[in-house]
Amino acid sequence: MSGVCNLKFTEFKSDQEVRWCPGCGDHAILNSVQKAMSELHYCKDDVAIISGIGCSSRFPYYMDTYGFHTLHGRGAAIASGVKIANPDLHVWEITGDGDALAIGGNHFIHLIRRNIDINVILFNNKIYGLTKGQYSPTSNRGFVSKTSPYGTIESPFRPGELCIGARGQFFARTVDKELKLSIEVFKEAAKHKGTSIVEVLQNCVIYNDKIHAEITDKQYKDDRTITLRHGEPMIFGKERNKGLILDGLELKVVTIGEDGITEDDILVHDAKCEDITLHLKLADMEYPKYPVALGVIRDVEASVYDECMEKQIKEVSEKSPIKSFKDLLYSGDVWEVK
Amino acid sequence: MGKRSKVIEKDEVVVRFSGDSGDGMQLTGTLFSYTSAIFGNDISTFPDYPSEIRAPQGTIGGVSGFQVHFGHSEVYTPGDYADVLVAMNPAALKANAKWMKPGGTIIIDSDSFDEKNLRKAGYKTNDPITEDKLGDFNIIKAPITTMTKESLKDMGLDNKSILRSKNMFALGLVYWLFNRPLEHTKEYIRKKFKKKPVVVEANIKVLEAGYNYGSIIQAVTPSYQISPADIEKGYYRNINGNTAVAWGFLAAAEKSDLPLFLGSYPITPATEIMQELSARRDLGVKVFQAEDEIAGITSAIGASFAGNLAVTTTSGPGLALKGEAIGLAVIAELPLVVVDVQRGGPSTGLPTKTEQSDLMQALYGRNGESPAVVMAASTPTNCFDYAFYAAKIAVEHMTPVILLTDGFLGNGTQPWKIPDLSDFPKINVPVVDENMREEWKPYIRDPEKLSRYWAYPGMKGFAHRIGGLEKDYITGAVSHDPINHQRMVDVRQAKVDKVVDYIPELEIIGEEDADLLIIGWGGTFGHLYTAYEELTNEGHKVALAHFNYIQPLPKNTSDILSKFDKKVVCELNMGQFANYLRMNFEGITLKQYNKVQGLPFTVKELKEHFIKLLEE
Ligand SMILES: Cc1ncc(C[n+]2csc(CCOP(=O)(O)OP(=O)(O)O)c2C)c(N)n1
Ligand code: SF4
Ligand SMILES: [Mg+2]
Numbered sequence: 001m002s003g004v005c006n007l008k009f010t011e012f013k014s015d016q017e018v019r020w021c022p023g024c025g026d027h028a029i030l031n032s033v034q035k036a037m038s039e040l041h042y043c044k045d046d047v048a049i050i051s052g053i054g055c056s057s058r059f060p061y062y063m064d065t066y067g068f069h070t071l072h073g074r075g076a077a078i079a080s081g082v083k084i085a086n087p088d089l090h091v092w093e094i095t096g097d098g099d100a101l102a103i104g105g106n107h108f109i110h111l112i113r114r115n116i117d118i119n120v121i122l123f124n125n126k127i128y129g130l131t132k133g134q135y136s137p138t139s140n141r142g143f144v145s146k147t148s149p150y151g152t153i154e155s156p157f158r159p160g161e162l163c164i165g166a167r168g169q170f171f172a173r174t175v176d177k178e179l180k181l182s183i184e185v186f187k188e189a190a191k192h193k194g195t196s197i198v199e200v201l202q203n204c205v206i207y208n209d210k211i212h213a214e215i216t217d218k219q220y221k222d223d224r225t226i227t228l229r230h231g232e233p234m235i236f237g238k239e240r241n242k243g244l245i246l247d248g249l250e251l252k253v254v255t256i257g258e259d260g261i262t263e264d265d266i267l268v269h270d271a272k273c274e275d276i277t278l279h280l281k282l283a284d285m286e287y288p289k290y291p292v293a294l295g296v297i298r299d300v301e302a303s304v305y306d307e308c309m310e311k312q313i314k315e316v317s318e319k320s321p322i323k324s325f326k327d328l329l330y331s332g333d334v335w336e337v338k
Numbered sequence: 339m340g341k342r343s344k345v346i347e348k349d350e351v352v353v354r355f356s357g358d359s360g361d362g363m364q365l366t367g368t369l370f371s372y373t374s375a376i377f378g379n380d381i382s383t384f385p386d387y388p389s390e391i392r393a394p395q396g397t398i399g400g401v402s403g404f405q406v407h408f409g410h411s412e413v414y415t416p417g418d419y420a421d422v423l424v425a426m427n428p429a430a431l432k433a434n435a436k437w438m439k440p441g442g443t444i445i446i447d448s449d450s451f452d453e454k455n456l457r458k459a460g461y462k463t464n465d466p467i468t469e470d471k472l473g474d475f476n477i478i479k480a481p482i483t484t485m486t487k488e489s490l491k492d493m494g495l496d497n498k499s500i501l502r503s504k505n506m507f508a509l510g511l512v513y514w515l516f517n518r519p520l521e522h523t524k525e526y527i528r529k530k531f532k533k534k535p536v537v538v539e540a541n542i543k544v545l546e547a548g549y550n551y552g553s554i555i556q557a558v559t560p561s562y563q564i565s566p567a568d569i570e571k572g573y574y575r576n577i578n579g580n581t582a583v584a585w586g587f588l589a590a591a592e593k594s595d596l597p598l599f600l601g602s603y604p605i606t607p608a609t610e611i612m613q614e615l616s617a618r619r620d621l622g623v624k625v626f627q628a629e630d631e632i633a634g635i636t637s638a639i640g641a642s643f644a645g646n647l648a649v650t651t652t653s654g655p656g657l658a659l660k661g662e663a664i665g666l667a668v669i670a671e672l673p674l675v676v677v678d679v680q681r682g683g684p685s686t687g688l689p690t691k692t693e694q695s696d697l698m699q700a701l702y703g704r705n706g707e708s709p710a711v712v713m714a715a716s717t718p719t720n721c722f723d724y725a726f727y728a729a730k731i732a733v734e735h736m737t738p739v740i741l742l743t744d745g746f747l748g749n750g751t752q753p754w755k756i757p758d759l760s761d762f763p764k765i766n767v768p769v770v771d772e773n774m775r776e777e778w779k780p781y782i783r784d785p786e787k788l789s790r791y792w793a794y795p796g797m798k799g800f801a802h803r804i805g806g807l808e809k810d811y812i813t814g815a816v817s818h819d820p821i822n823h824q825r826m827v828d829v830r831q832a833k834v835d836k837v838v839d840y841i842p843e844l845e846i847i848g849e850e851d852a853d854l855l856i857i858g859w860g861g862t863f864g865h866l867y868t869a870y871e872e873l874t875n876e877g878h879k880v881a882l883a884h885f886n887y888i889q890p891l892p893k894n895t896s897d898i899l900s901k902f903d904k905k906v907v908c909e910l911n912m913g914q915f916a917n918y919l920r921m922n923f924e925g926i927t928l929k930q931y932n933k934v935q936g937l938p939f940t941v942k943e944l945k946e947h948f949i950k951l952l953e954e
Contacts, residue, residue, distance in 0.1 A: 014803070016815065048795040050640065053806075060803050061816065066795035068643050069805025070636070071666055077601075077633035081640025081648070082795070084624055085599055089644065089795050107636075110629040313619050320620030325588050328621070329756050333526075334575045335376045 002088050005043035009034040012044065014064040020055060025176030025202035026123065030062055032182035033092075033121070037065075039183065040190055047090045050079040052104055054096035055130045056123035056202070073104030076111040079118050087306040090190070093120045098128045101137040101157050109166040114305040115194040119186070122159055122197060125204040126211050133207035145207075160283030160297065163197045164276050170196035171283060172296040175216045176203060181227065181294060188296050194304045215292050224287050228295040230271040233263060236291050243267070244290075251281050253290060271299040344560040350409030351564055352417030353512065356434050357426030358395055359388055359402040362505040366424075367404025368751075370512060373522045375576055375753045378566025379408035382718075382864065383751045384416035384938075387690055396458040401433045410565045414717075414864035416750060418940035421562070422515065424508050426450060426482070428459035428466055435470055443476045443560070445511060447504070449483035478559055480551060482507045489547040490540055499537070503544045510548020515561050520545055570755060577754040579718040579747035580607070583677055584614035586725025587649055588621060589757075593726075594733055594765035596647040601626045601637035603656065606689040607745040608679035611651045631656035635663040635676065642672040643804075645769075645794035647729060651677040654696045655686065657740075658703065664738050665704045668830060670804050671781075671790050673732040676710075677725070680744040682936040691936025692745035694860055695911040700740040701889055701918065707827045709834040711735070712889040714742040714860035719754040721747055724886060730765045735837055736789035742888075744861040744910075746938050768792055775799045780814030787840075788833040837890050844892040846901075848874065848881030854952055855902035857928070859885035859915050862939055866908060869944035878952060888918070896923055906931050906951055908944065 012034040020026045037047065047065035051057035053072035060067025066089075070078045079093040100108045100122050111118065127145065128134040135145040135152050138159065142151040163171045170192045174182045182200065189196035201212040210217075215224045226236035226244070234244040241256045243266035254261045273279070279298040285291065322328050355367045364385050371383045386403040393400035407417035419439045425431035427450040438444065456464055463469045467477060486504045513520055524542050531537040552559070577585075591598035600623065602612045616625040624641070628634040635650040642648035652660065657678045667674045680696045682688025700712045711731055715724040721743055728741040770778055770793040780802045781790050793800035802814065810817040811825050846855075847870060858866040863884050870882040883898055885891070899905065899919070906929040907916035913930045920926055931947050933939060 016803075044801050045798050046796060047801075048644070060805070063803075064801060066801050067803035067805075068640075068670070069803065069807065070639075071662055071806060074632060074636040074663065077628065077636040078640035078643070080633070081599065081601060081626065081637035081642075082644045083640075084626055084637070085597065085641035085644035085646040085648075086794075086796055106629050107633055110633070309624060313622050313624075316619040317622065322618075322620045325585075325592050325621065325759065328585070328588070328618075329575075330573065332575065333372060334573055334756065336573050337378065337569050337571050 002046040002090060003043040004041045006041060007038055007044065009038040012037050012064055014062055016061045018062050019058065021206050023205040024055070025125065025204070026056055026059070028176045028179060029121065029123065029182065029200055029202065030059065032179050033186060034063070035179070036183045036186035036190065040187055042090055046088065047092070048082050049092045049094060050075050050082060051094040052096070052099035053130065054099045054128070055204070056096040057094055057099060059094040073099055073102070074107060075099065076104055076107035076120070080111055080114070080116050083116050083118055083306050084309060087117070087310060091118045093118055095120060095122055096129070097122065097124045097126060097136045097138040101159065101162070105137070109162065112163055112166040112168045112195050112197065115169060115302055116305040117193055117195070117307070119189045119196045120198065121186070122199045123202045124159060124199050125202045125208055127204050127208035129204045129207055158284055159197065159199045161280060164280050164283060164298065168197055169194050169298065169300040169302045170296070171199070171279070171298045172196070173199045173201070173292070173294050175201045175212070175294065177216070185296060188299065192299055193307070194302055215287050224291055225294050226291040228269045228271070228282065228293055228297055230269055230296065230299065233266040233268050235263070235266055251285065251290065271296050274300050345563050346560050347563045348421070349411060349564070350407065350413055351422065351516075351562055352405060352407045352420045353422045353424070354403055354405045354420040354434060354437065355424045355508070356401055356403040356430035357424070357505070358429070359393060359400050360395070361402070361426045362502070363402050363404050363426070366505045366509045367406055369509060369523045369526060371406040371408070371751065372526070372576060373513070373518050374406065374408040375574065376522055377518060378569060379410070379564060380412045380567040380569060381406060381408040381751070381753055382413045382416045383407070384746065385749050396427055396429055396455050398429045398433050398459060401430050403430075403434065408564065410567050412567065414868050415938070415941065418942050422512065424512060426504070426508065428455045428461055431466055432459045432461065432470070435472055438475065441474060441476070443478065443515070444472065445478045445480060445508065447482035447508070448479040449481050476560065478555070480511060485547055485551060486544050489543050493536065493540055495536070495540060499540070503541050506541050506544040507548035507551070510545040511552050514549045514552025515559070517561060517563065520549060573756045574753045575756060576751045577719060577722070578749055578751040579715065579721040579743050580610035580679065580749070581614050582719055582721035582754070583651070583715075583725040583741070583743060584611045586722040587615070587647070587675070587729055588618065588623070589722070589759060589762060590726050590729030590765060591647050592759065593762055594647055594729070594767055596645070596733070596767060598623045599626070599638060599641035599646040599648045600624070600651065601628050601634040601641065601648070602651045603628050603631045603634045605631070605653045605656050607681055607748045608651045608653045608656070608677065610748065611677065611679070631659040632663060635660040638674060639663060639667055639670070639672060642667070642674050643670070643794065645792065647733065648673065649675045649677065649729070651679070653679050653681050654683045654699070657696055657699055661704045664710060664740070665706060665708045666806050667738040668704070668708045668710060669806055669809070671736045671830070673736055673792070674738040675725070675728045675732050676738060676740045678740060678742050679748045680742060682934070688936040690745065692861065692938060693910050693934060693936060694744060694862070695914065695934065696742065697888070697911065697914040697918065700742055707831065709831050709889070711737055711739040711834055711837055712742065713739065713887050714885070715747055716860055716863035716884060716886055718747050718750045718752045722754070722757070726762060730763070731837055731840065733765055733767055734789070734840070735787050735833060736768060736792065737834060742860055747861040770797070770800055779812050780804060781809060781812055783829070788829060788836055835890055838893050841887045841890070841892060843894045844883055844885065844898055846881050846883055846898055849879065850881070850901050852879045852881035852902065853904060854880045854948060855899070855905045856880060856882045856948065857885075857905055857907040858882070858909065859888060862908060862910060865939040865941055865944060868941045869948060872941065873945055873948060878949070880948060880952070885915070888915075891922060899923060899926060904951060905929065906948070908939065910934060910938070
């Protein structure tokens with residue numbers, strides 16, 4: 001069983017010098033994770049942080065926990081092996097938009113489908129940082145980069161949509177510099193049993209600076225994002241007077257006090273709803289038509305792979321006549337030569 | 339039982355059952371070999387089936403075969419040529435007649451030799467015996483379909499169910515030919531169809547009808563007499579190489595006290611290992627059916643990082659996909675066993691056929707200087723031992739080990755004396771201990787083996803980070819230092835080289851002054867040994883050196899090779915092991931005998947070639 005510790009967040013820092021570019025959003029995410037782990041009362045030795053390859057995937061080196069910096073795209077599969085081998089561990093996977101959604105896309109969707117109890121932090125800077133600035137599977141259509149000098153001619157994945165499409169039961173979104181929200185969301189992800197995907201809108205100052213700025217900058221943030229919390233009305237805006245309603249099959253932004261709209265008309269967020277319809281719509285909201293949803297969008301309980309594995313082993317071994325390898329050797333068609 | 343007209347006494351016999359892939363020939367062959375094994379014969383079997391599950395009925399492509407070789411003394415191969423062939427349709431006759439010994443017995447289902455089936459099989463006339471010049475064979479034309487229908491006519495079964503038990507008639511007839519009891523097969527049928535008494539009754543009826551038919555026609559048919567072999571006392575079971583591999587890992591888990599994890603993706607001819615271990619939830623085995631081969635191996639690496647005995651199984655195309663991840667296990671210095679049940683390549687190649695053409699891929703198919711231990715099993719039953727030792731080396735030396743078997747070993751069966759696990763050594767897990775905590779660093783090494791120590795998540799006080807970037811020689815922290823990289827490349831190689839001190843020396847079978855040294859590795863052992871044995875009995879001076887350990891090579895390899903002037907390396911590829919030996923032993927002169935037809939060697943072709951070499 002994993003233990004309960006009271007460690008300061010600084011105790012989760014390793015002795016390695018943090019090598020991300022100054023001003024990179026990854027620094028803030030590292031802080032938020034360390035604080036979340038401290039607040040979750042994790043013990044260092046129960047934590048395994050698995051990453052793929054990318055700037056973001058350097059993360060495990062900076063944590064004084066068990067860590068494994070693996071292969072490009074394969075973090076999800078390696079983390080799956082770790083968790084199945086020892087379900088008592090807190091297994092976190094750190095990945096980038098290229099790592100998780102391009103080369104590792106197959107492992108990403110299958111991890112989610114299986115619902116193995118792993119917390120995935122997806123650093124979405126909409127660029128390949130480590131290889132110095134090529135477009136990624138989350139770059140917007142038309143995005144100009146070193147490998148798309150005339151603009152991309154492909155549509156991006158939306159991580160939330162992909163997650164829910166792969167039968168994801170937990171999806172949340174936060175912003176690198178919003179430490180408070182990130183800590184809250186990481187803790188929710190940790191508490192959720194099963195695969196949790198947290199997309200962090202991350203800024204790459206060097207190759208894709210300000211890519212999320214029109215949403216996340218201080219002066220816009222309140223009007224262009226909405227922070228969802230289970231059981232609370234979907235209200236946002238500097239004046240806290242805007243909200244979301246359902247208009248037919250579509251979400252619609254309305255202003256409280258206009259056209260007879262009152263607070264009672266505003267949708268109340270139900271993250272625990274099994275039906276994906278509304279969650280998908282919320283996850284897909286894009287500026288300028290909608291505010292971008294932050295916070296926990298979906299958090300639904302379902303069967304967890306690693307728990308089912310343990311349960312099945314227990315049930316089968318109780319029932320099976322084969323209790324040891326020797327029993328197996330002598331089972332079935334065996335004869336004696338005298 | 340009536341008196342037999344003519345009894346042929348033989349030391350060994352090869353029987354081949356063949357029919358359409360829906361005719362149940364695999365089961366028929368398995369039941370026959372089981373009965374022979376219980377009777378006390380030594381046996382070796384090999385199934386030969388098409389890669390399409392249901393290739394067009396009645397065509398050559400759809401023929402499925404099962405060959406059983408059994409004898410009064412030890413047998414090492416399923417046999418080159420058959421003494422008895424069962425052909426359930428014209429296509430089976432067409433495909434297999436060329437694999438018959440002169441004067442052998444061919445049993446055909448005469449009912450299926452109609453115009454339509456003859457054309458489908460590619461016969462131009464309605465007389466296949468004359469057309470294919472089979473006149474010298476002893477041909478038993480049995481109306482198997484009619485007789486099967488006849489014996490079940492009162493049971494109220496539908497036509498399809500009736501036809502499905504045709505194979506039991508053929509089996510009964512073959513039992514008569516060899517004077518074998520029906521009891522074991524009846525027992526099997528009763529067990530298998532426990533819930534369907536009608537099916538039990540029908541199958542047994544047809545089996546007996548086949549046997550009785552034999553005694554009716556005995557006036558015209560010789561029967562065979564093969565006495566039991568002189569076999570070591572003990573408990574036995576039949577086992578094929580794939581199951582033996584799976585069980586070898588179970589034994590290793592027990593001897594190391596580690597939980598067993600398999601991450602794998604189905605691929606012919608390796609899938610059975612995964613299926614076998616999937617059934618072993620009762621022994622706590624965790625099998626993870628991954629989304630592809632890459633996830634198969636990487637999940638296993640994750641499990642190894644977390645302290646499990648981790649294994650991944652595949653065939654050639656899958657090994658290609660696993661290359662990058664094997665490199666990760668090399669640099670992270672984690673124990674891992676990768677099994678490659680080789681098949682014909684390149685690409686999808688010949689999925690159901692055997693070959694030894696992945697040797698270079700296993701040795702070198704990775705980026706960077708990426709040494710791993712490579713070993714090969716050589717008989718279906720020793721797949722158990724080599725799986726066990728692959729796991730032992732992986733764990734004790736903290737290294738990936740690639741175990742090569744092949745389709746021939748994986749699917750071939752032999753009787754196996756059930757081992758006593760107390761005869762197997764303990765596997766010592768190089769796990770960190772409490773006393774080390776102060777001075778421990780992730781890459782400090784055992785001074786003898788040069789392996790690092792295993793500390794896995796959950797252990798108090800050993801939290802550390804590893805990864806695929808080059809690491810500092812001691813701390814394991816990321817290092818780009820040039821001299822450090824050289825040192826790390828050297829030590830990873832030295833660690834694999836050190837394994838040589840923990841593996842057995844190479845043995846020469848035969849005399850040191852032989853005129854020809856036959857060299858082989860892996861799954862060709864049975865054929866090479868039989869050729870060696872027969873040539874020796876015929877008065878030729880030959881010797882055999884067969885390799886199971888390939889990287890590192892046994893310590894005395896060079897000594898042995900230098901004792902013989904004339905040496906021939908025989909392998910089912912274009913010469914990969916021969917070239918590997920040339921690379922390792924500068925100036926060595928080797929002849930080669932290679933075959934890439936998706937088939938094992940035949941003893942006959944080997945002997946002919948060796949005699950030619952001896953005369954040169
Ligand atoms: C097999 C393989 N292919 C390609 C690369 C090169 N590569 C390393 S990281 C990377 C993309 C990283 O992008 P992302 O996952 O978004 O991470 P970021 O650097 O943006 O955090 C690529 C293409 C590699 N290391 N391995
Ligand atoms: S390149 Fe971009 S993502 Fe990478 S460390 Fe620098 S700022 Fe961060
Ligand atoms: Mg990126």
